[in-house]
Amino acid sequence: MCICHLPCHPVKPNLVGDQTFSKMGAHYHCIICSATITRRTDMIGHINRHVNKGETESRFITVPAPKSSLEVLKESATDVQVLPNYSTPHKTDSYFNPKMKLNRQLIFCALAVLAEERNPIECLDAFGATGIMGLQWAKHLRSSVKVTINDCNENSVTMIQENCHLNKMKVKLNIKEEDHDEAVGDEEGNTDTIEVTKMDANVIMHLRSFDFIHLDPFGTSVNYLDSAFRNVRNLGIVSLTSTDISSLYAKAQHVALRHYGCNIVRTEYYKELAARIVIAAVTRAAARCNKGIEVLLAVALEHFVLVVVRVLRGPSPADDSAKKIRYLIHCQWCEERIFQKEGNMVEENPYQQLPCDCHGSMPGKTAVALGPLWSGPLFNTGFLRRMLFEAVQYGLDEAQPLLKTLVCEAECTTSKHFSTHSPYDENKQ
Structure with a gap:
């Protein structure tokens, strides 16, 4: 946690006022007690006293919020308690974003379709936060699903349990990495059971098999893809919501290269490009687990990119899916584009594959190779x-x-x- 600003900008002397201001020079401001100290050495000692007294811990993590300060929100006939600062992810553990209602509805529809194909199915909400998504699954699909809501944060797990009771759901608590379960709640009046786990998302996906997995971390999902495809069942579904739109929408190309291994530029079809970037990362992760994918849905909206894929187990589907990852040749003059042809032969000028004639009529390098990207269909x-x-x-x-x-x-x-x-x-x- 940041304790103080070292140093603040020097205070400019007031030339027309009291001459004492001209002798002040730089000062340091402590954000713990709002003290202003002139000398840097005195400020260091001041900080150490705060540290020794334990006055630098984050309050919203160590001190639970009183029940009187909690708000109750309703979405799709499901009630959830939230903290007053629920819409600020950096200031609360149980983050709840009302703008993601459409996202939750799309994921629910995908799960409902899978529940029609086979039931009961085991489904996982890997990043529960308030538990709103898993609660909607259990409340509407009932006995067709066995819902597990996971979160690695203790306060979030407590909030999920309270929201389960608020919706008259029985809770099966598992807070360890072993098979140690504890049933919480009265049997009477509870018709459904939700398992609540407190683990790292990678850990629970390594330990357990699921038919449906949803990943919605704050930012990119690439750190959890290998674990998701390790034990997901054949013909199951993996859905992921990526909110790192600054990199996916080519506002931070270096971050896209770091997270997804893709070279991209800003184009008029940047949202489709973002969806194909995420699917390419999903395809590579599935292929490492000898699994292929079938893209069922891919949408890129203002706040998120949602990708839903079906898992096809076996090396042959994995190879077929991996072959659909190709580079895209993009003309920077007219925005024309085409996926590079398959084959191992190196072309002298691959940009001639473009249907436009900008490469012949314009000076310099008119086209760039973007990717690697998913070149297959985006819908089923x-x-x-x-x-x-x-x-x-x-x-x-x-x-x-x-x-x-x-x-x-x-x-x-x-x-x-x-x-x-x-x-x-x-x-x-």
Whole structure:
């Protein structure tokens, strides 16, 4: 934790006022007790006294908030208690973002489709925070799902338990890495059980197998992909929400290169580029575990990039998926682009693959190679139709327009020609 500012900017002397200000020079300000000290050596001793008294610990972590200060929010018929500063991720453990309601609805629809295919299914919310997502799964899908909500923060685990009781759910608590479970809550009035675990997300995904895994860390998900694909069951689903949009949307290209190993520039189709960056990272992680993927849904909106993939176990699907990771040739003049042709032969001028003639009529290097990126499809039409059906069934109003638009885009049709027949009558695609 930052204790003080060393040093502050020197205070400029007041030439027209008291001459004592001119003798003051630089000063140091302590943010613990608001003291202002002139000499640097005195400030160091002042800091050490705070440290020895234990006055530098973060208060929102060590001191639980009183119950009177908690707020109760309602979303999709689910109640959650939140702290007063719930919308500021750097100042609270149990972060709750109301702007991610659409994201939660899309993930719920994907889980509901999987629950129709087979049940009961074991599903994991790896970063629970307030537990809102896992609570919605258990409350609406009931016996079709066995929900596990995980978080590595003790205060978040306590908040998740309280929110389970608030929604009349029985809690099965597992706070260790061994099989040590403790049932909490009265049997009477509790029809559902949610398992709450306190572990690092990588640890629980290494120890357990799941049919459905959702990753939503604050930032990038690349540090958890290997663990997610290690034990996920065949034909299961992995969904991940990436909120590091500054790097994915090419505002910080060096961070994208560091996290995803991709070279990107800002383009007019930067959101599609972001989705393909994330899917490429997912494909590589799955391939390392001898698994392939089928992309069911990929959307890039203002606050997040959501990718939902189905897991196909075996080295052959892994090889097929890995072959779809290719470089994109992008013209910086007209924004034309094309994926580089497959093959091991080195071309003298690969930019001639572009359909435009900018490389011949413009001086200098007109095109760049971006990637590596996912070059396969971004949607599964049949799965999207089933998601839309579930959104209508559960009254998820915010997800319905977006899913309808995605279906029209995947089928290359307009909303005027949109058909509303039941998607479960069709063959699975």
